[in-house]
Amino acid sequence: MSRLNELIAGLCPDGVEFFELGKVTEYSRERIDASKVNATNYVGVDNLLPDKGGKTFSNYVPTEGRLIYFSAGDILIGNIRPYLKKIWLATHDGGTNGDVLVIKINDRSKLMPEFLYFLLSSDGFFIYAMQHAKGAKMPRGDKSAVMKYAIPVPPLPVQQEIVRILDKFTALEAELEAELEAELEARKKQFEYYRDMLLTFGDDVPMVRLGDIAEFSYGLTDTAKNEGNARFIRITDIGVNGKLLHDDCRYIDHTPENGKYLLEKGDLLMARTGATYGKTMLFNEDIPAVYASFLIRIRFDANTVLPDYYWHFAQSTLYWNQANKLVSKAGQPQFNANALKNVFVPVPRIDEQQRIVKILDRFDTLVNDITQGLPTEIAARRKQYEYYRDKLLTFKEKVS
Numbered sequence: 001m002s003r004l005n006e007l008i009a010g011l012c013p014d015g016v017e018f019f020e021l022g023k024v025t026e027y028s029r030e031r032i033d034a035s036k037v038n039a040t041n042y043v044g045v046d047n048l049l050p051d052k053g054g055k056t057f058s059n060y061v062p063t064e065g066r067l068i069y070f071s072a073g074d075i076l077i078g079n080i081r082p083y084l085k086k087i088w089l090a091t092h093d094g095g096t097n098g099d100v101l102v103i104k105i106n107d108r109s110k111l112m113p114e115f116l117y118f119l120l121s122s123d124g125f126f127i128y129a130m131q132h133a134k135g136a137k138m139p140r141g142d143k144s145a146v147m148k149y150a151i152p153v154p155p156l157p158v159q160q161e162i163v164r165i166l167d168k169f170t171a172l173e174a175e176l177e178a179e180l181e182a183e184l185e186a187r188k189k190q191f192e193y194y195r196d197m198l199l200t201f202g203d204d205v206p207m208v209r210l211g212d213i214a215e216f217s218y219g220l221t222d223t224a225k226n227e228g229n230a231r232f233i234r235i236t237d238i239g240v241n242g243k244l245l246h247d248d249c250r251y252i253d254h255t256p257e258n259g260k261y262l263l264e265k266g267d268l269l270m271a272r273t274g275a276t277y278g279k280t281m282l283f284n285e286d287i288p289a290v291y292a293s294f295l296i297r298i299r300f301d302a303n304t305v306l307p308d309y310y311w312h313f314a315q316s317t318l319y320w321n322q323a324n325k326l327v328s329k330a331g332q333p334q335f336n337a338n339a340l341k342n343v344f345v346p347v348p349r350i351d352e353q354q355r356i357v358k359i360l361d362r363f364d365t366l367v368n369d370i371t372q373g374l375p376t377e378i379a380a381r382r383k384q385y386e387y388y389r390d391k392l393l394t395f396k397e398k399v400s
Contacts, residue, residue, distance in 0.1 A: 004161045004392075011155040015398035021103070022147030024111050028102035030069035032095040034062040041094030043070070045078045048086035048100065052121050055088045067095035070102045073113040075120060077101040079141040082129035089117040101146065115159040118166055119151050122390055136226050152395040162392050173385045180378045184367065191363045196317050198356050205348045211341025215299045218337070219291040220261040224250030230262070231289040235271045238281045242315055252290055261297075263289045266307040268298040270314070270340065277335040278323040280314035282307055296337055305345070309353040312360045313345055 039057045047058040055076075070076060071093045078086030079101050096102060103120075105111050119125065132145035154162075224232040228251030239245045254262060263269075263283045271279045273294050280298075283289065291297060300307060313319055326339040348356075367375075 004158070004165065007158045007161055008154070011158060012395075012398070016152045016154045016158075016395040018150045018152050018397050020147065021149045021151060024107070024151070024153060025103050025105050025116070025147075027143065027147075028068050028070055028074065028104050031066040032069040034065050034067055034095070037061060037067060037095040041092060042067075043076055043088065043090075043094055043096045043100060045080050045086065045097070045099040048076065048078045048088055050084040050086055052085050052087055062095075062097070067097060068100070068102050070094055070096060071104075073105070073108070075103045075113065075117055077103065077120065077129075077141075077146075079143070081139055082126050082133055082141045083139075085121075085123075085126050087117070087121050089113060101141070101143065110156065111153055112156065112159045112163060114163045114167075116151070118163070118389060119393055122393065123386065124390070125149060152393070152397070154395060165392060166389055169385065169388060173381060177378060177381055180381070184375065184378070187367050191367050192317070194363065195312060195315065195360055198359060199313055199316050199318055199346060201346050201348060205346050207344040208347045209341065210343045210345055213300060213304050213345070213347070214341075216337040216340065217260070217297045217299075219293045219295045219297065220252075220258050221293040222252060222258070224292070225252060226250070228252045228254070229288060230254035231285075231287055232292060233263070233269065233283075233289055233295065234292045235274070235276055235294045238269065238271055238276065238279050242279060242281050242311065244281055244283070244285065254288055254290055258290060261290045263291060263297070266299075266302075268307055268310060268314070269295045270298060270335070272296050272335045272337075272340075274332055277327055277333045278314075278320065280311060282311040296340065298340075303350065305347060306350065306353045306357060308357040308361070310345065312357065312364075318346075319343065 039059075039061055042058045042061045043055050044058055044060065046060070047056050049055060070090050072090050074090045076088045076090060076096060077100065078084060080099050103116075105113060105116060128149055129141045129146060130139065132142040133139035134142055222232075224234060230252055232250045232252040233244070234250065237245050237249075252258075263285075265284055265286075267283045269281045269283060269291055271277055271294065298310070300310065322343045323335060326335070326342055328334040328336075328339065
């Protein structure tokens with residue numbers, strides 16, 4: 001029998017008591033002056049990392065007022081859009097704001113911070129938080145409902161053993177994931193090298209000014225909604241890998257008036273402003289969709305440039321070297337159609353474009369597709385960890 005089974009059999013053979021969170025913890029009531037926080041010890045919702053990634057240094061630090069105080073061992077949870085799963089077990093004292101829940105344990109001789117952190121970082125907790133969240137566009141967790149979330153509180157030795165096991169398992173999982181991440185990064189660099197090589201030609205392939213072969217159109221100025229008959233694609237819907245994101249979707253009613261903004265398969269969308277300028281997405285969906293004003297739609301004559309070929313080109317060093325020189329950086333970066341027209345594209349024969357696309361699509365699938373290759377293995381490792389953790393934290397409830 002394992003050490004954990006021995007402890008459970010000896011200390012709680014009839015089950016474990018469950019308590020509402022509000023019976024064993026409370027929200028922080030203490031305050032700290034803004035003058036006592038800095039980028040290291042101020043934690044806002046923006047520098048809590050999604051998917052239980054902990055926290056990073058803050059880019060914004062308040063300079064006046066009184067902030068919510070937290071201390072080492074408290075648990076901080078992002079209360080805006082709970083589905084982002086932002087949670088951190090504090091390792092030091094500091095301050096935060098009202099968008100972050102600071103949960104303090106009433107009696108640490110009965111409930112370990114590390115054990116509570118493992119309980120609250122479960123998907124079950126975040127599903128519960130979303131079920132009770134208020135607001136559609138920017139859902140916010142219900143603080144009173146959070147305190148009604150029921151948790152098991154086994155005897156302290158059982159908690160300690162579970163924390164020991166999960167800490168060890170977490171370290172092993174992190175080590176294995178780091179190895180996979182390193183291999184994935186190496187594959188990405190290899191992909192970038194071969195992509196640039198395939199898109200580098202001799203004098204026999206013309207470099208053509210984009211404005212001479214493409215049609216540009218700015219998007220629709222309107223407000224996205226939570227429902228409608230067409231997907232409303234915004235600048236934030238283009239992922240870091242140039243693919244359409246399917247989280248936090250927004251919609252719009254497609255009408256004859258905005259029909260010119262309706263996308264067709266093979267259209268390309270480029271972000272024209274802000275930190276994401278120049279990022280390009282290939283639209284290949286079988287859904288009605290309209291694109292927003294901060295995007296530029298790019299269309300080609302299919303006999304001149306294949307959309308897939310241009311998309312790969314728009315991810316390459318050859319493209320970005322030009323884009324970074326052409327963008328206007330006075331204030332917020334702007335990469336408008338006039339600048340985009342001056343990008344030069346290598347235009348080989350269509351059959352050569354098809355050959356290049358076929359090769360680069362295979363590389364792209366290996367590196368980026370979540371259903372294949374290394375990202376799938378990384379996701380499987382995480383799922384395995386989640387399953388094992390949830391199993392360890394599942395107890396029979398003691399009947400009074």
